[in-house]
Amino acid sequence: MISNxxxxxxxxxxxxxxxxxxxxxxxxxxxxxIRSSNNLAVFPKTDPxxxxxxxxxxxxxxxxxxxxxxxxxxxxxxxxxxQGINGTIIAYGQTASGKTHTITGSDIxxxxxxxxxxxxxxxxxxxxxxxxxxxxFSMKISYCELYLEKIxxxxxxxxxxLKIREDRARGFYIxxxxxxxxxxxxxxxxxxxxxxxxxxxxxxxxxxxxxxxHTIFNISLDINNSLDLSGxxxxxxxxxxxxxxxxxxxxxxxxxxxxxxNINKSLNSLTSVINALTDMKALxxxxxxxxLTKMLQNSLGGNSKTSIIITISPLLVNESETISTLxxxxxxxxxxxxxxxNRELTMAELKLKLHKLEEELKKKALRIEALEEALAKLxxxxxxxxxxxxxxxxPIDFESTExxxxxxxxxxxxxxxxxxxxxxxxxxxxxxxxxxxxxxxENSTENDHALISLLENKHERIDSAIKAKSVIVQxxxxxxxxxxxxxxxxxxxxxxxxxxLNEKTAESNDLKYKxxxxxxxxxxxxxxxxxxxxxxxxxxxEQHKYKKNQSELQELQLRLNLALQEQLNNKIGxxxxxxxxxxxxxxxKISVLExxxxxxxxxxxxxKKILGEDESSLIIDTEALEKKLKELAEMYKxxxxxxxxxxxxxxxxxxxxxxxxxxxxxxxxxxxxxxENLNKVEKEANRFLDDMAAQSIFNKMRVPIKGGGGxxxxxYTYSRLSIKPRFCSSLKFN
Numbered sequence: 156m157i158s159n160x161x162x163x164x165x166x167x168x169x170x171x172x173x174x175x176x177x178x179x180x181x182x183x184x185x186x187x188x189i190r191s192s193n194n195l196a197v198f199p200k201t202d203p204x205x206x207x208x209x210x211x212x213x214x215x216x217x218x219x220x221x222x223x224x225x226x227x228x229x230x231x232x233x234x235x236x237x238q239g240i241n242g243t244i245i246a247y248g249q250t251a252s253g254k255t256h257t258i259t260g261s262d263i264x265x266x267x268x269x270x271x272x273x274x275x276x277x278x279x280x281x282x283x284x285x286x287x288x289x290x291x292f293s294m295k296i297s298y299c300e301l302y303l304e305k306i307x308x309x310x311x312x313x314x315x316x317l318k319i320r321e322d323r324a325r326g327f328y329i330x331x332x333x334x335x336x337x338x339x340x341x342x343x344x345x346x347x348x349x350x351x352x353x354x355x356x357x358x359x360x361x362x363x364x365x366x367x368x369h370t371i372f373n374i375s376l377d378i379n380n381s382l383d384l385s386g387x388x389x390x391x392x393x394x395x396x397x398x399x400x401x402x403x404x405x406x407x408x409x410x411x412x413x414x415x416x417n418i419n420k421s422l423n424s425l426t427s428v429i430n431a432l433t434d435m436k437a438l439x440x441x442x443x444x445x446x447l448t449k450m451l452q453n454s455l456g457g458n459s460k461t462s463i464i465i466t467i468s469p470l471l472v473n474e475s476e477t478i479s480t481l482x483x484x485x486x487x488x489x490x491x492x493x494x495x496x497n498r499e500l501t502m503a504e505l506k507l508k509l510h511k512l513e514e515e516l517k518k519k520a521l522r523i524e525a526l527e528e529a530l531a532k533l534x535x536x537x538x539x540x541x542x543x544x545x546x547x548x549x550p551i552d553f554e555s556t557e558x559x560x561x562x563x564x565x566x567x568x569x570x571x572x573x574x575x576x577x578x579x580x581x582x583x584x585x586x587x588x589x590x591x592x593x594x595x596x597e598n599s600t601e602n603d604h605a606l607i608s609l610l611e612n613k614h615e616r617i618d619s620a621i622k623a624k625s626v627i628v629q630x631x632x633x634x635x636x637x638x639x640x641x642x643x644x645x646x647x648x649x650x651x652x653x654x655x656l657n658e659k660t661a662e663s664n665d666l667k668y669k670x671x672x673x674x675x676x677x678x679x680x681x682x683x684x685x686x687x688x689x690x691x692x693x694x695x696x697e698q699h700k701y702k703k704n705q706s707e708l709q710e711l712q713l714r715l716n717l718a719l720q721e722q723l724n725n726k727i728g729x730x731x732x733x734x735x736x737x738x739x740x741x742x743x744k745i746s747v748l749e750x751x752x753x754x755x756x757x758x759x760x761x762x763k764k765i766l767g768e769d770e771s772s773l774i775i776d777t778e779a780l781e782k783k784l785k786e787l788a789e790m791y792k793x794x795x796x797x798x799x800x801x802x803x804x805x806x807x808x809x810x811x812x813x814x815x816x817x818x819x820x821x822x823x824x825x826x827x828x829x830x831e832n833l834n835k836v837e838k839e840a841n842r843f844l845d846d847m848a849a850q851s852i853f854n855k856m857r858v859p860i861k862g863g864g865g866x867x868x869x870x871y872t873y874s875r876l877s878i879k880p881r882f883c884s885s886l887k888f889n
Contacts, residue, residue: 162493163491163492163493164460164491164492164494165488165489165490165491165492166455166461166462166463166487166488166491166492167212167460167461167462167463167488168211168212168462168463168465168484168485168488169212169213169214169215169227169228169463169464169465169515170195170209170211170213170214170215170464170465170466170467170481170484171209171214171215171219171224171253171257171464171467171825172187172189172214172215172216172217172466172467172468172469173217173251173252173253173466173467173468174217174218175217175469181453182471182670183470183471183472184469184470184471185197185198185469185470185473185474185477186198186200186203187467187469187477188206189214189216190214191214193211193212193213193214194208194210194211195208195209195211195214195481196208196209197209197474197477197478197481197707199474199478200405200474207478207481209481209482209484209485210464210485210488211465211484211488212302213227213228213487217226217469219774220267221257221268221269221270221271221274222265223273223275224257224271224464225271225275225278228244228271228462228464229244229271229274229278229462230274230278231460232244232275232460233275233279233282233391234280234282235379235389235460235494236279236374236376236389236390236391236466236495237279237282237283237286237376237389238387238389239378239387239389239496239497239498240389240460240461240494240495240496240497241389241390241391241392241394241453241458241460241494241497242390242391242392242459242460242461242462243391243393243394243451243454243460243461243462244258244271244393244394244461244462244463245389245392245394245396245454245461245462245463245464245466246258246393246395246463246466247449247463247464247465247466247480247484248396248398248399248465248466248467248468248480249394249396249398249399249400249466249467249468249473249476249477249479249480250366250397250400250467250470251397251398252398252467252473254366254395254398254464254468254483255366255395255398256270256337256467257270257271257305257464257466258270258271258272258372258394258395258464259271259347259351259394259395260270260272260273263344263347263348263351264344264348268739271393272347272372272393273340273344273347274349275374275391275393276343276344276374277340278823279340279374279376280339280340283860283862284606284862285863287862288861288862289380289381289862290378290380290861290862291378291379291381291715291859291860291861291862292376292377292378292379292859292860292861292862293336293376293377293379293859293860294336294337294338294343294374294375294376294377294860295334295335295336295337295372295373295374295375295376296334296335296337296343296346296371296374296375297310297329297332297333297334297335297371297372297373297374298310298330298346298347298350298370298371298373299317299332299370299371300354300368300369300370300371301368301369301371301446301447301450302355302367302368302414302417303413303414303417304421304446306318306319306329306332306446307331307353307368308331308332308356309349309350309351309353309370310333310335310346310349310350310353310670311333312353314331314332314333316371317329317330317451318330318331319446319449324459326452326453327442327449327450327452327453329450334373334375334463338859338860340679343374350372354366354368354370355367366395366397366398366399367414367418368397368797369394369395369397369418369421369447370394370395371392371393371394371395371736372392372395372719373390373391373392373393374388374390374391374392375388375389375390376388376390376391383503385499385500385504385590386498386499387496387497387498387499387500388497389497390459390528392454392459395452396422396425397422398418399414399419399420399422399476399479400416400418401476401479402421413416420445421445421446421447421448422447423570424441424444424445424447424448425447425448425451426483426486427439427441427443427444427448428442428444428448428451428455429438429455429483429486429487429490430486432455432456432459432489432490432491433486433487433489433490440456454492454508454592455490455492456490456491456492457492457493458492458493458495458497459492459494459835460492461490461492461495463487465478465480465481465483465484465485466480467481485584485799487665494713500769504777525766526661535799582785604805609779612842626864627648668690687872705834707883727752799848
């Protein structure tokens with residue numbers, strides 16, 4: 156990043172007189188006379204004969220409106236910003252003199268009362284829209300306040316007590332201060348709204364909504380050209396200083412008193428910086444005395460076009476503060492800044508610069524070669540130069556040269572050679588030291604080799620001992636395996652013997668039981684024989700009974716078969732009688748039908764006979780009847796065709812009416828559906844705008860803004876505002 160050298164310019168100081176309340180009496184006013192647009196006089200009450208004259212860049216009477224102040228104060232700064240020049244607007248004055256009203260406005264969404272910041276934002280985006288479409292812009296916004304010497308991020312109230320750091324390139328900056336990328340003035344308005352609501356305000360005796368902190372609103376604008384790849388960037392800083400107050404007038408105590416002390420301390424530091432910048436004998440500018448002056452270092456005496464708006468109250472009770480403010484403005488007017496265009500080199504400029512450097516290097520290389528050849532022809536004694544490097548007064552014979560300039564260059568080359576020889580001697584010394592250190596390393600390496608060989612022998616002995624012990628261990632393992640197998644066989648044999656013993660024991664017990672049973676059987680044998688005989692008799696009786704029952708069963712089966720056969724024969728006979736009766740009835744019916752058929756044949760013959768007699772007359776009548784029948788048929792067809800055409804037409808009309816009714820119903824439903832969708836869309840749009848308004852201040856991603864084509868995007872933003880969000884129902888744009 157580079158900056159073109161800019162001219163030194165004075166800080167612009169503008170004075171604004173607060174409008175008078177309607178109920179104020181003229182006797183309560185100071186004698187302030189506006190003699191011209193840049194000169195005013197104050198006649199102090201203590202000494203009205205000696206007027207105090209003050210001259211500023213512009214003086215705004217109490218009738219000035221916000222639009223007029225913007226055009227005079229900020230319009231040129233906006234033009235400079237889009238060109239890459241930094242700008243600062245500072246509002247200074249006592250409390251309740253109109254600083255916040257000038258910088259922010261009483262309502263940032265009201266076209267009449269909005270202050271400088273909203274108007275500048277809109278103007279910047281207007282300039283972006285009117286710029287060339289080869290330009291691309293990127294805007295960042297930050298908003299902070301200095302309260303009780305602590306820095307607060309007004310867009311993120313969780314960030315408190317932020318630190319000021321210093322960087323060689325950036326100067327003083329606030330660490331971790333949130334910078335929000337924006338793409339429309341609507342988003343900036345929302346950040347401004349949120350930050351303004353988060354400011355520390357308090358009611359005092361002098362002001363019902365007094366700002367208890369200094370606020371700084373920063374706009375950073377990067378401009379990139381897609382044609383030559385050049386870049387510029389500018390910063391615009393709005394500073395709304397807290398009002399100076401006197402303890403005797405405000406009656407402050409406790410926290411209010413602490414706030415007042417911090418405000419007055421930082422304002423005194425600002426005054427000290429202004430005085431130092433205007434004092435030619437001052438050796439030091441006390442920027443570091445307060446955080447406020449650190450943050451304003453670039454705006455006061457640095458790279459910025461700065462305007463200070465001093466606001467005064469015409470009330471007599473505030474006359475001393477008014478004069479103090481006017482004196483501060485008069486001193487500040489003498490401060491000089493050095494505003495510059497902050498730009499980056501284009502690719503073409505970088506290539507040209509590189510090409511020039513390469514050409515210069517080539518020329519210098521050729522010049523060195525020529526000088527070296529000249530030195531070789533002169534046969535200069537380098538050893539003499541080395542032994543006497545400091546005797547620059549000895550004359551050197553350069554008879555072969557013809558130019559003084561050439562002699563000077565030869566002398567420079569000889570000096571260079573002398574320095575080279577000195578460097579060479581230093582390097583030789585260093586090389587000797589390195590060789591000595593290498594020899595020491597080699598000696599230590601030999602000792603290390605001997606130690607390593609000793610350790611290797613010891614390692615070999617340990618390896619052999621380990622191998623012998625491993626052989627012993629293998630033998631012990633084999634013996635252990637053999638013993639384990641023997642133990643397993645002995646255990647198996649033990650189990651087998653125990654099983655055989657159990658079997659023998661069981662056989663012995665069985666023999667004992669049988670022997671005892673046999674002895675018991677010998678004792679009761681007679682009784683058992685009698686019981687067996689009785690059982691045999693019973694068995695024979697039962698066998699006789701079984702045979703008898705078997706014969707009876709066969710007899711019953713035979714009788715049952717006979718009964719079934721007889722019943723079947725009876726059933727077949729009955730069915731045969733029924734069939735016979737049905738056949739007889741059908742025969743009778745056939746006889747009747749034959750009789751009727753004969754009668755029909757007789758009547759037919761009689762009819763044919765009658766017809767044969769009147770056949771000619773019947774033919775004539777039949778032809779006449781057929782002719783009438785055809786006429787009637789044609790008339791019927793005609794009527795039917797007419798009826799069908801009328802029916803078709805009626806049906807078509809009915810269908811048309813039905814379709815129209817259906818279409819009407821569909822249109823009504825569609826209309827209802829679209830109304831519902833419209834309501835949903837409006838709700839979603841309002842919700843989207845609310846969400847966008849709530850989330851827009853958290854946008855930390857770079858949003859490029861295309862120049863020249865921005866009107867469409869801004870028109871889209873304005874069209875969205877036709878659905879008014881609840882927080883900006885009175886939003887207007889100029």
